[in-house]
Amino acid sequence: MSHRISVRNAGVDDVEAIYTLLQPFVVKNIILARDRDNIFQHLQEFLVADYDGELCGVVAVHIYGENLAEVRSLVVSPAHQKHGIGRLLVEGCEQWLAALGVARVFALTYVTGFFERMGYAVVSRESLPHKVWTVCVHCTRFADCDEVAVEKRLSDAPIKPMRILPIIEINEA
Ligand SMILES: CC(C)(COP(=O)(O)OP(=O)(O)OC[C@H]1O[C@@H](n2cnc3c(N)ncnc32)[C@H](O)[C@@H]1OP(=O)(O)O)[C@@H](O)C(=O)NCCC(=O)NCCS
Numbered sequence: 001m002s003h004r005i006s007v008r009n010a011g012v013d014d015v016e017a018i019y020t021l022l023q024p025f026v027v028k029n030i031i032l033a034r035d036r037d038n039i040f041q042h043l044q045e046f047l048v049a050d051y052d053g054e055l056c057g058v059v060a061v062h063i064y065g066e067n068l069a070e071v072r073s074l075v076v077s078p079a080h081q082k083h084g085i086g087r088l089l090v091e092g093c094e095q096w097l098a099a100l101g102v103a104r105v106f107a108l109t110y111v112t113g114f115f116e117r118m119g120y121a122v123v124s125r126e127s128l129p130h131k132v133w134t135v136c137v138h139c140t141r142f143a144d145c146d147e148v149a150v151e152k153r154l155s156d157a158p159i160k161p162m163r164i165l166p167i168i169e170i171n172e173a
Contacts, residue, residue, distance in 0.1 A: 001171070002169050002171055003051060003052050003170050003171075003172065004051075004052055005051050005056075005085060005088065005169070006050045007048070007050075007057075007089060007092040008047065008048060009046070009047060009048075010043055010046035010047065010058070011043070014048050014055060015040055016036070017048075018039050018046060018055070019034070019035075019036050019039055021055060021056075021058050021077055022034055022058065022073060022075055029139075029140065029141055031072075031073055032073070032136070032139055033138075045060040045061050045062055046058060046060045047059050047061075047092045047093060049076070049080075049088060056076060056079070057075065057076040057077065057080065057085045057089050058073060058074070059073060059074040059075075059089040059090065059092070059093055060072050060073040060074075061097060061105075063097070063102060064131055064132065065129075065131070067101075067102060067103045067104060068102070068103075068104045068105075068106065068128075069106075070105070070107060070108075070132065071090060071093050071105055071106075071107045072107065074086065074089060074090065074107070076089070083170060084168070084170075088168065093105070094154055097154055098154045098155075103153060103154055103155040104152070104154065104155075105151070105152050105154055106132075106149060106150060107120065107150050108149055109148055109150060110147060110148070112148045115150040116150070118152070119152050120150035120152045121151060122149065123149050123151045124149065125149045127151075
């Protein structure tokens with residue numbers, strides 16, 4: 001059976017599904033909490049993965065000064081993991097950011113191995129500017145945070161014009 005997966009910018013109709021995707025990982029303290037208002041207010045930062053018309057993944061980017069952006073709120077629904085959707089979402093962010101001219105992207109994560117597969121390298125948390133932590137101060141784990149900082153340079157990557165995001169088809173065995 002053939003399935004259609006597309007990655008696209010989020011719209012207001014996606015807010016509830018984005019909230020539902022994120023919430024289980026918020027409860028486990030893997031993702032920073034976002035309520036529906038917060039998702040609406042930052043909707044322009046989100047990409048979503050659509051699997052046969054159903055949202056199965058989400059990611060957001062946040063651009064700081066100093067030519068630096070963060071990939072955050074990355075989730076693929078457990079039922080759809082390990083099918084390359086996380087990769088599509090991260091690559092979608094990178095193409096988007098590269099087209100904007102952003103040179104460096106980082107993430108704070110517990111899934112270091114995944115980001116290493118995406119070409120990111122572990123860096124010291126101290127190498128990130130202070131403003132990066134302004135959201136983290138609201139996290140219950142802020143005082144004893146053990147997330148790992150990973151980073152990738154985008155400036156050497158070819159800059160592709162970005163608005164048309166990848167569509168792939170997968171075949172289930
Ligand atoms: C991390 C996550 C987004 C990965 O999504 P996914 O769709 O399963 O990942 P993909 O199938 O695109 O994997 C791409 C590659 O990374 C590898 N990979 C995936 N998850 C991995 C993990 N936890 N550790 C190490 N490698 C991993 C895959 O094997 C694949 O490798 P390949 O290129 O050799 O084939 C997903 O597991 C998830 O939502 N986790 C819970 C929330 C979370 O931790 N989010 C990250 C917050 S920063």
